[in-house]
Amino acid sequence: MAYDDLRAFLQELDTNGQLLHITDEVAPEPDLAAAANAAGRIGEGAPALYFDNVTGFTDARIALNVHGSWRNHALALGLPADTPLREQVEEFARRWDAFPVAPERRSDAPWSQNTLQGDDVDLFKVLPLFRLNDGDGGFYLDKAAVVSRDPEDPGNFGKQNVGVYRIEVIAADRLAVQPVPAHDVALHLRRAEERGEDLPIAITLGNDPVISIVAGMPMAYDQSEYEMAGALRGAPAPIATAPLTGFDVPWGSEVVIEGVIKGRERQIEGPFGEFTGHYSGGRRMPVIRVDRISYRTDPVFESLYLGMPTTEIDYLVGPNTCVPLLKQLRAEFPEVQAVNAMSTHGLLLVISTAKRYGGFAKAVAMRAMTTPHGLGYAKTVIVVDEDVDPFDLPQVMWALSTKVNPAGDIVNLPNLSVMELDPGSQPPGITNKLIIDATTPVAPDDRGHFSTPVKDLPETKEWIGRLQRLIAAR
Secondary structure (H helix, E strand, O other), X not given: OOOOOHHHHHHHHHHOOOEEEEOOOEOHHHHHHXXXXXXXXXXXXXXXXXXXXXXXXXXXXXXXXXXXXXXXXXXXXXXXXXXXXXXXXXXXXXXXXXXXXXXXXXXXXXXXXXXXXXXXXXXHHXXXXXXXXXXXXXXXXXXXXXEEOOOOOOOOHHHOEEEOOOEEEEEOOEEEEOOOOOOHHHHHHHHHHHOOOOEEEEEEEOOOHHHHHHOOOOOOOOOOHHXXXXXXXXXXXXXXXXXXXXXXXXXXXXXXXXXXEEEEEEEEEOOOEOOOOOEOXXXXXXXXXXXXXXXXXXXXXXXXXOOOOOOHHHHHOOHHHHHHHHHHHHXXXXXXXXXXXXXXXXXXXXXXXXXOOOOHHHHHHHHHHOOOOOOOOOOXXXXXXXXXXXXXXXXXXXXXXXXXXXXXXXXXXXXXXXOOOOOOOOXXXXXXXXXXXXXXXXXXXXXXXXXXXXXXXXXXXXXXXXXXXHHHOO
């Protein structure tokens, strides 16, 4: 099932028992963020949370933890809620092969119902803002899709980027944005500043669930997120034309904010409790001038709590990081079986692969570090044999405990790039990276004395299904 807007998805979550409507009056701080934080602590079936009785706000509608469980993630992809994680990743990879699916342009977008522009622009009139962690430096828009274009090739649809970046509200008509250097919007901004120009952008809030997924995917520079959304939805993604910038934005968004990133203007942004589980501190970041706000009547404000895992962001960006890395690696190394990039945005990867010859696993790991995503992440790469499931952590720990000889299986690569938010980098943005080869040596590597391994009995797979059916029928 394809959802054209956030509201349709919330209704589907409700139908499946995955939306908890909290009717009690709650305080914006700390209750909203604390509730979303708690959702990440109650298990993988946690529901989305919906609040419409918030002290100090009139008619606020706030949705949290929308993607915050594997049940919700499955429903976002139109799968049964009980679809196991590994099957979700495999289905994600299968749908990737349908890329590209051209979007469908529509008129009468619901976000065009109301407008503030010029001197009337006031973010506080539209958005019920609240802090996510008590050490945050201000209010954040942390689940928005930011649309920008390459100023040197603005007509290229594939180079129009749709990405998720942290955005701090610093005034009624001003925002500060953190464009991670490895991401496309940073390249767009650099090119605009080299031309002495501001960078026009559109920011969309309250998007359909697949747009939120693709906006966090590490895709190639000229691959369209809208065309990928169509592949994942199994139907063209509906888009509309933003009135001020002319950019392509999701048709079903709750709020569309248009303006420019001011060229060569910076302001302190932060601190912010990040997905790394640490505050990132304050830094001088680019400033956005807001020129127009378009919004649905009574918009739903969607936000995302993040901090020490597990939180919603770990569900949102897990499979959509695994699959691009898998596809990019397989294009050169078809031996690669699976990639687990679930840990902290892929700062740690576990890759399962067959080997052509001795040393092959290390080559696969080094290639993972030089993919578009790996350049800014992929700090530690563990490589396991093809018969080890990288999503089964006990199996991974078995491989680490029995296959690794630090004398030859540990590779420490100094002074490589990583995102500045990595709290272990020193200076920020520079780190050593680590490869752990937990595969069985193959010729000409004759180290170790690995005897014939114990394999699952041929009947085991059949019995797994049989036991699951018996348990479900109790």
